Amino acid sequence: MDQRAATLALPETPRSFGFFVDGQTIEAGPRGHFERRSPGHDVPVTRMPKCTKADLDMAVAAARRAFEDGRWSRIPAVERADVLLRAAQILRRRTEEIAYWETLENGKPISQARAEVGGCAGMFEYAAGAARALHGDAFNNLGEGMFGVVTREPIGVVGLITPWNFPFLILCERVPYILAAGCTIVAKPSEVTSATTLLLAEVLAEAGLPAGCYNVVTGSGSTVGQAMTEHADIDMVSFTGSTAVGRRCVAAAAGNFKKLGLELGGKNPQIVFADADLEDAADGVAFGIGFNTGQCCVSGSRLIVERSVARDFEAMVAAKLAKAKVGDPLDPETQIGAITTTAQNDTILGYIANGKQEGARLVCGGDRLDFGRGQYIAPTLFGDVTGTMAIAREEIFGPVLAVMPFDTMEEAIAIANDTVYGLAASVWTKNIDKALTVSRRVRAGRFWVNTTLAGGPELPIGGFKQSGWGREAGIYGVEEYTQVKSVHIEIGRRQPWVG
The missing domain is CATH 3.40.309.10 (Aldehyde Dehydrogenase; Chain A, domain 2)
Structure with missing residues (x-):
């Protein structure tokens, strides 16, 4: 049977998902489920675990180990690029499957969902190039005795909170760029549209992303999302959603002064x-x-x-x-x-x-x-x-x-x-x-x-005023997930301070 024709039927029973930590799917077990009904058909389509703060802690610990041991953060950029390119190929191969579940949970037209998955593959391809293009700077103007170097380093463990309106597109406007920078990720999708975030975990694992570099914890914003913004071992949170919730993220992030990327409301x-x-x-x-x-x-x-x-x-x-x-x-x-x-x-x-x-x-x-x-x-x-x-x-x-x-x-x-x-x-x-x-x-x-809602992975996205902080996509979207370090290198003998 033609795959495209087959996917247009509703599932007979809802598909059950686990959550994803350290390269492994973990079943819901005693945690309970969210059951999602298709907004276009009013039938149950997916069941997702109701994860806890302890589950988030486990995922953050996995992401921290993966970052600190350098399995991703310290490998050559060309190796990161290879993984991202393979992920793009797999996304193109699995477009029908991903679009199908996106449509069932979100209610968007299947033709739109298919186009979005294709666009997401393009984001991985662009980010692969950006990983290799990311660079610092050199200062040869400090005099004969000093040479300066500016480097960009991955910021660390990134918490990623995504909304229900573009579950896969918004995810992919961030994930490949975060990975290109060398960071590791704990993702928290909306509890009503979690399926494609978990499918991306399968894609990345098949592409060769090391275990622990991309983790997915499903659950409510009030439980898992709030704990993520407060978590002391997360270095940055990227949140997409309402301006009201964005304000709460700003307050919660003060605990460890974590960096925030916020794409919030608009009245365009x-x-x-x-x-x-x-x-x-x-x-x-x-x-x-x-x-x-x-x-x-x-x-x-x-x-x-x-x-x-x-x-x-x-x-x-x-x-x-x-x-x-x-x-x-x-x-x-x-x-x-x-x-x-x-x-x-x-x-x-x-x-x-x-x-x-x-x-x-x-x-x-x-x-x-x-x-x-x-x-x-x-x-x-x-x-x-x-x-x-x-x-x-x-x-x-x-x-x-x-x-x-x-x-x-x-x-x-x-x-x-x-x-x-x-x-x-x-x-x-x-x-x-x-x-x-x-x-x-x-x-x-x-x-x-003379157009609207147009664009691609090359140009950055983000807002002015109460529409958010920071930029995603493009080379700016990779730099957003880095820190800048100044290195001063003295040349020759030191001028003594003590004679």
């Missing part, structure tokens, strides 16, 4: 000028809010459009959203899938109700969609939105787009920057002066011109 503007290719822009804006069902920290959830074309453009976007195929995530034709968690489903519907109450004009969507099972929300567009409304200021994390008109470029920039966040932004215009001015003045870590 898409600025559309009247001179843009409006058909292209409408399609891009619809994609920017519909991709991953709007459950995307960089989704373009604020449409800031020039007033002279605002009503016409609003209608164009509404028409695009109406044509987008919402439905079964396992259908290859689906473009917008299910809402991942019941809590998030309720949150999105609450914001839609609030938008109506605050006086915004509902242009399209705004309803639950009933397909007989699963949880789905129609892509929603609000007009007549003001900057004081909750739907204009707060991260909804769903397919809800707020339209706000502007008259001048200065006003557009001011509206775009009127947020505590600074994660991403887009501008649509055929005027290069406008594009460059807006891209330079809007405060966001990622910026797109």
Whole structure:
């Protein structure tokens, strides 16, 4: 039977996973399980161990041993690169399997999941090159008696906490770069989307990553995640999630002054000028809010459009959203899938109700969609939105787009920057002066011109303001997991201090 056709059937029984420490899978035993139901089909699909703080301690100890004995941190970069390249090959071979479990647990369309796994393989390939390119510096300007060298060293044991919206993509925007730097990892995925994080453990083991270098502990954020941010033997934590939880990470990390990498919330503007290719822009804006069902920290959830074309453009976007195929995530034709968690489903519907109450004009969507099972929300567009409304200021994390008109470029920039966040932004215009001015003045870590949600492993990601600290991906994402050391080398005889 064709593998792709076979994977489109629902599992008859949920698949049970263990957690992964020191190169070995450990069964749940007496710990109990989380049972995950597919948000698109409302059937049980996976069962994950409810790990404890003791399990985390065991994983951190394994990662510490692996780091300190140099089995990964002190080997030549070419050997690390070889492992990362083999991992990429295995990911490409196992794309269907990984995409299948990603779709079942998350609810995203299978076509999107397949593309994401392919992109993740590319990240491993890029990181392999970055491992070999990582370098320090030399200072030959200290006089005849001194030579200076600056080295980059791996920071140590990294705790990695990933969210449920892009379980595999966000994982792979970090893991290969962390490994390229020479660090070891303890990963804690969301308890509702843990399967693909554990599948990556199999991939890395097959690729030849030494035991203890990648460990996975499943469990709740309040138990395992909190203990990870507080753990005295973890040197750095990378957390992706809400700004509110990010603040708690900052407080918890103070115990041993561990370094933090934080990718947090966003309320991202898409600025559309009247001179843009409006058909292209409408399609891009619809994609920017519909991709991953709007459950995307960089989704373009604020449409800031020039007033002279605002009503016409609003209608164009509404028409695009109406044509987008919402439905079964396992259908290859689906473009917008299910809402991942019941809590998030309720949150999105609450914001839609609030938008109506605050006086915004509902242009399209705004309803639950009933397909007989699963949880789905129609892509929603609000007009007549003001900057004081909750739907204009707060991260909804769903397919809800707020339209706000502007008259001048200065006003557009001011509206775009009127947020505590600074994660991403887009501008649509055929005027290069406008594009460059807006891209330079809007405060966001990622910026797109006449496109949105585009990119690859070469460029860094991260946010300004309350959208986070640090950068992931690219060579910057490898350097993020290193420490810089200055070495002073005296040449010749020392000038005596004591005669």
